[in-house]
Amino acid sequence: SQQGEEDPQALSIQEGENATMNCSYKTSINNLQWYRQNSGRGLVHLILIRSNEREKHSGRLRVTLDTSKKSSSLLITASRAADTASYFCATARFTGSARQLTFGSGTQLTVLP
Amino acid sequence: DAGVIQSPRHEVTEMGQEVTLRCKPISGHNSLFWYRQTMMRGLELLIYFNNNVPIDDSGMPEDRFSAKMPNASFSTLKIQPSEPRDSAVYFCASSGRTSGASYEQYFGPGTRLTVT
Numbered sequence: 002s003q004q005g006e007e008d009p010q011a012l013s014i015q016e017g018e019n020a021t022m023n024c025s026y027k028t029s030i031n032n033l034q035w036y037r038q039n040s041g042r043g044l045v046h047l048i049l050i051r052s053n054e055r056e057k058h059s060g061r062l063r064v065t066l067d068t069s070k071k072s073s074s075l076l077i078t079a080s081r082a083a084d085t086a087s088y089f090c091a092t093a094r095f096t097g098s099a100r101q102l103t104f105g106s107g108t109q110l111t112v113l114p
Numbered sequence: 115d116a117g118v119i120q121s122p123r124h125e126v127t128e129m130g131q132e133v134t135l136r137c138k139p140i141s142g143h144n145s146l147f148w149y150r151q152t153m154m155r156g157l158e159l160l161i162y163f164n165n166n167v168p169i170d171d172s173g174m175p176e177d178r179f180s181a182k183m184p185n186a187s188f189s190t191l192k193i194q195p196s197e198p199r200d201s202a203v204y205f206c207a208s209s210g211r212t213s214g215a216s217y218e219q220y221f222g223p224g225t226r227l228t229v230t
Binding site (some may be wrong): 033034042043045046049081089091093095099100102103104106107 | 119128145147156157159163169170205207209217218219220221222223224
C-alpha cells in the first residue's frame with residue numbers, strides 16, 4: 002500500500018474558512034513534503050518538514066508532524082478560491098542512493114467563493 | 115530557469131504504435147523521475163535516475179516500457195507497442211541536493227497520452 006495516505010479524499014469549504022488535510026504513513030522518514038496540483042498541471046512543492054521538526058509555517062500554510070503517530074497535517078488558513086486544487090503529501094526515506102518520494106493519493110480541495 | 119521541460123504536451127496515437135516522451139530536467143539537478151498519473155491508480159513512480167544511472171525501475175509496468183538518460187540534460191520514456199491502458203498523464207520531475215538534503219522535486223507540465 003502507499004506510504005502516504007491523505008484524509009479526507011475530498012474537502013469543500015467556503016472562502017475565508019480554514020482547510021485541514023491529514024496524512025498518515027507507515028515507515029520512518031527523513032522528511033515529509035506537501036505538494037499542490039492544479040487541474041491539468043504538474044505538482045508544485047509547497048512546504049517541507051523534517052523528521053526532527055514538529056511544526057512549520059509558510060505564509061498561510063501550517064504543517065505539523067507527529068512521528069510517534071506517523072502523521073502530518075496541512076492547514077491552509079483564510080482559504081481563497083484560488084486554493085482549489087489537489088494536495089498531496091509525500092514521504093522521503095533516503096537510504097543509500099535512494100532519493101525517491103512516495104506520494105499519497107491526494108485530497109481534492111474545493112474553495113467556494 | 116525554465117523549469118522541467120516535457121514534450122510533447124499531448125500525444126494521441128493508435129494502439130501498437132511506438133510512443134516516445136521527452137524530458138529536460140532543471141540544470142544542475144542530478145536526480146530525474148518519471149511518474150504516471152491516472153484517476154484509478156493515482157500518481158505512480160515508474161523509474162528514477164541518479165547521475166544518469168537508473169536506480170529503481172520496479173515501477174515500470176512491463177517490458178513495453180523503457181527509459182534512458184544518455185546525459186544529464188535529457189531523458190526519454192518509450193512505450194513500444196502502446197496499448198489503450200497506457201493512456202495517462204506522464205510527468206517528469208527532477209531534484210538536486212539542496213541545503214539540508216531535502217530533495218524536493220520539481221515537476222514538468224506533463225504529457226497527456228491517449229492511446230486509441
